[in-house]
Amino acid sequence: MKKIINIVTLLLMIIFIPAVADAEEIFDNSVKIDSLLEERARMICQERYNEIDYIDQQLKELNVEKLTQQEVDERFGNNQNLPYAVVPSSKNITWFSNRTNYAYGSKIYEIQTLIAQPNENDSGLKKSGSRVISSTYRWEAGFMNALSTLALDTAGRVVGNSLALTVYNTASSFLSNLKTTTEISSAKIIYSYSHTTTASFKYIKEKGQSDSNQFLAYISTSGVTSVGYQYPTFDYAGGTVTPNVIQGSRVINSIPDGYNSNSVAVNAYVSGNNTAYNFLTSVKITGLESKNVSNILPVCPMAPGLLS
Helix, strand or coil, X not given: CHHHHHHHHHHHHHHHHHHHHHHHHHCXXXXXXXXXXXXXXXXXXXXXXXXXXXXXXXHHHCCCEEECHHHHHHHHCCCCCCCCXXXXXXXXXXXXXXXXEEEECCEEEEEEEEEEEECCXXXXXXXXXXXXXXXXXXXXXXXXXXXXXXXXXXXXXXXXXCEEEEHHHHHCCCCCCCCCCCEEEEEEEEEEEEEEEEEEEEEEEECCCCHHHCEEEEEEEEEEEEEXXXXXXXXXCCEEXXXXXXXXXXXXXXXXXXXXXXXXXXXXXXXXXXCEEECEEEEEEXXXXXXXXXXXXCCCCCCHHHCC
């Protein structure tokens, strides 16, 4: 009986050990990595820099490397297959890199992803500004725009869920007697906004080849926008609000379809065409009385070395 059990155990070992090895070949942490990088971008956008180390540690545990500018230049800057304009060493960008395998048809491809995010220094990956908008006529609180956003990608497609808040949405939690039909006679809103871009560059080669065979197959970007609002004056049928009472903020994630996608990158590589790309090209912020607060134009880098 023991002999039979030992034989069965041996057979199970022979069957399952190779299966685990194969699973390691195709195991992919991309979804978790993307989620962490998205949260990291949100922290940068909100200037929560003291919380970033916790995210970086989790990325490290998922085998995501943090690279210096010199390491990026050495790894990606000296290969004729890699469109890369080498720039002087910069301290305003944080670089990450990770590798994964992707099975397509009868072949396995190795994808090396290079990610760029800004740090606390000024960078082309960050935008910020402010604007004050005052009302010019009377309107009802539930039928007047206070804050809306619209993001578009390279093809002009709407990215994510657009934000649309009325004056009632932004002020009702501060004013118990405010209704959607309450008439507003005078209002002013101070807007402040910041935007953070994350850029992804995907390099591909057939598994087993040297890195000198890598090709930059796909470039994409995503963004996080934070908008704060404050009413220093607010006169309505029911009273006048003292300055600085009504305030709030919203954070909007704008992630184009196919952003940082391994499947899009491999398809582009296999097709043999030029580098494919999909960028977050604009984030329009509209304020009181549908007046323009800002039309943010995020950076659309055609190569890593063009970032600064």
